[in-house]
Amino acid sequence: MNSAVRSGTLSAGRTRKRSVAAFVAFLLGLSVVQVVAAPGVSAAPVSSATDRQEHPVYSRDGIAVTYVSYLLPLPADAPAHPAECDRVGFLRYRVADGPTNSRDADHVVVQQQGLGGGAINSDGVSFNTVNSARNLGTEIEYWALARRSACLDETFGFDVALRTGNYLDAVDYYFNGKQLDGQKFPGFKQSHDLQVTDWMGLERVVRDQYEIMLAELPDQAERQRKFVCTGISLGGLVTGMFADWDFDGNAATNDDAGFNQCAAFAAQDSMITSDPVAIQNTPFFRDVTDVIVGTTNGVLQTGFRAGVLPRTLGPAPVVGTKAFMIYRLAGLAAHLEPDAESQLLSHLPHDLEVDLTLNTLFAPTWSSFVTNGADGSGTMRDFRFTNDALLGVFIDNNSSNFSLLQQGIGALDGGPLQDKSFPNPGEVTQIPLLGTYLRLSAGSQKRVAPTDRTVLYTWRNYDDVRGVPYTAPNHEVADIRDVARQLATGGPTAYWETYFPSRVVVDIGAGFGGARSGEMVNLRYDNMSRTKPNFAAFAGDGVVGSTAGVLFPPPMLAQVNTLPGYNHIDTIGAAAIQNNGQPDYSGQYLAEFITGL
Numbered sequence: 117m118n119s120a121v122r123s124g125t126l127s128a129g130r131t132r133k134r135s136v137a138a139f140v141a142f143l144l145g146l147s148v149v150q151v152v153a154a155p156g157v158s159a160a161p162v163s164s165a166t167d168r169q170e171h172p173v174y175s176r177d178g179i180a181v182t183y184v185s186y187l188l189p190l191p192a193d194a195p196a197h198p199a200e201c202d203r204v205g206f207l208r209y210r211v212a213d214g215p216t217n218s219r220d221a222d223h224v225v226v227q228q229q230g231l232g233g234g235a236i237n238s239d240g241v242s243f244n245t246v247n248s249a250r251n252l253g254t255e256i257e258y259w260a261l262a263r264r265s266a267c268l269d270e271t272f273g274f275d276v277a278l279r280t281g282n283y284l285d286a287v288d289y290y291f292n293g294k295q296l297d298g299q300k301f302p303g304f305k306q307s308h309d310l311q312v313t314d315w316m317g318l319e320r321v322v323r324d325q326y327e328i329m330l331a332e333l334p335d336q337a338e339r340q341r342k343f344v345c346t347g348i349s350l351g352g353l354v355t356g357m358f359a360d361w362d363f364d365g366n367a368a369t370n371d372d373a374g375f376n377q378c379a380a381f382a383a384q385d386s387m388i389t390s391d392p393v394a395i396q397n398t399p400f401f402r403d404v405t406d407v408i409v410g411t412t413n414g415v416l417q418t419g420f421r422a423g424v425l426p427r428t429l430g431p432a433p434v435v436g437t438k439a440f441m442i443y444r445l446a447g448l449a450a451h452l453e454p455d456a457e458s459q460l461l462s463h464l465p466h467d468l469e470v471d472l473t474l475n476t477l478f479a480p481t482w483s484s485f486v487t488n489g490a491d492g493s494g495t496m497r498d499f500r501f502t503n504d505a506l507l508g509v510f511i512d513n514n515s516s517n518f519s520l521l522q523q524g525i526g527a528l529d530g531g532p533l534q535d536k537s538f539p540n541p542g543e544v545t546q547i548p549l550l551g552t553y554l555r556l557s558a559g560s561q562k563r564v565a566p567t568d569r570t571v572l573y574t575w576r577n578y579d580d581v582r583g584v585p586y587t588a589p590n591h592e593v594a595d596i597r598d599v600a601r602q603l604a605t606g607g608p609t610a611y612w613e614t615y616f617p618s619r620v621v622v623d624i625g626a627g628f629g630g631a632r633s634g635e636m637v638n639l640r641y642d643n644m645s646r647t648k649p650n651f652a653a654f655a656g657d658g659v660v661g662s663t664a665g666v667l668f669p670p671p672m673l674a675q676v677n678t679l680p681g682y683n684h685i686d687t688i689g690a691a692a693i694q695n696n697g698q699p700d701y702s703g704q705y706l707a708e709f710i711t712g713l
């Protein structure tokens with residue numbers, strides 16, 4: 117965008133904004149402070165990141181994975197925090213015998229993670245995209261970014277258990293007071309222990325990405341030619357904000373703008389936008405929403421810093437701190453002892469958060485849920501599972517009652533089953549219109565639960581489901597072995613962040629609602645990602661493509677692909693080879709898009 121035109125537009129907008137702001141402030145009894153950046157000419161941006169470190173993680177099938185981190189300290193006024201919180205990093209995937217310097221790669225994908233997802237969350241799509249691109253004759257890199265809040269992850273118990281080979285070491289460390297290597301877990305952090313997350317909102321997330329991109333490829337022309345900026349789920353929304361962020365705070369320059377750092381944008385079961393309902397297209401609405409939403413956002417930020425608002429999802433069942441820890445531990449158990457009878461549930465305490473999480477995910481009927489299995493159906497703890505089967509019960513699309521956790525990883529086996537109807541049967545999602553939105557609760561597939569408390573239930577992997585009456589091979593797309601390995605990861609980043617900052621979600625909501633002052637003052641541009649090539653991939657069995665994808669469609673010229681049989685997380689976690697012998701559609705389609713740039 118021409119900077120002079122942009123500056124003139126902003127100047128005209130300020131005049132309208134003053135009058136509207138005065139009117140709204142009178143009605144609300146608020147005073148509005150206008151923050152205007154002084155125009156000027158800025159030098160080429162230089163990253164503040166220093167002390168680059170790179171450590172190997174694993175190498176497989178000719179793809180090398182390393183963890184790259186930089187020293188990029190938090191501001192001086194940030195609360196006391198671990199030294200790790202002054203570093204930012206990413207998992208780097210590249211062809212092992214290809215270029216060692218990112219500048220020599222044909223393209224570099226930079227990916228933001230979804231809500232609560234750590235860098236290893238995207239291990240599948242990262243690996244598969246690099247591999248597919250190599251098969252297409254293009255050597256690319258894939259950077260799965262780790263949000264700075266990953267520095268607070270609880271990983272020690274996992275690191276020890278991976279060394280000892282005993283998953284119960286980690287379970288008992290986190291839940292039963294067991295000491296490991298002379299260290300005792302001090303307990304899960306509460307909101308008042310996490311003041312540093314107030315400094316880890318949206319602005320910090322997008323600026324960390326910007327600093328890493330500058331540090332790795334200092335030349336802007338190179339960045340504009342090579343970087344493909346992408347995100348899964350909430351990460352797509354973050355990428356939309358990144359694209360429209362003014363990183364030097366100077367309205368007269370835009371070389372530093374996020375959209376000028378990327379050659380293209382890609383959404384993985386998400387959308388890339390900072391203004392989905394086009395508020396910024398209408399001056400009156402733009403100014404009114406900025407005053408109202410911006411002021412409200414300022415109050416919310418004060419609430420976080422005062423400790424009034426919860427800084428994380430904390431004690432919430434299913435999506436809270438202990439819940440995500442349990443999923444990780446189930447993955448650890450399945451990784452270390454997949455076929456052994458699981459002892460995980462017997463080592464978990466009985467408390468409201470744990471029991472409500474297990475009940476919500478497992479209950480086959482409303483009666484079972486309301487009575488917590490006392491109607492004779494039993495609870496998850498009453499049945500016997502191998503570790504693989506227990507992990508499947510937690511997250512499989514034919515078992516779990518929570519759609520956003522679901523993956524198509526196979527089928528429960530070894531004993532009799534009954535159909536689930538809580539919170540609704542999967543079959544009702546076939547009802548026109550209403551069914552689309554019912555997918556939000558428990559997914560689109562038939563779900564089943566065990567009925568025999570004496571047998572040991574086992575698991576059939578995604579590529580061994582032929583003949584299973586309640587699923588089909590084309591709806592099972594992720595290898596439980598890969599998923600378990602990813603969930604079992606300890607340092608440097610966990611599969612699920614232990615303490616994902618709520619503030620990131622609030623900031624995105626403020627930006628979508630029209631806030632462009634206060635914390636959002638540098639969200640200066642409007643959907644500039646649409647001026648570049650765009651790609652969107654939607655999970656065929658998910659809900660995003662049929663809801664948000666319809667209400668807020670990708671740019672008209674975007675490459676849009678549907679991933680057949682995929683659930684939301686399968687978009688980034690599918691097996692390298694599908695049941696029809698084809699490569700992972702998510703990685704293949706993205707690689708094809710990149711190769712065509």
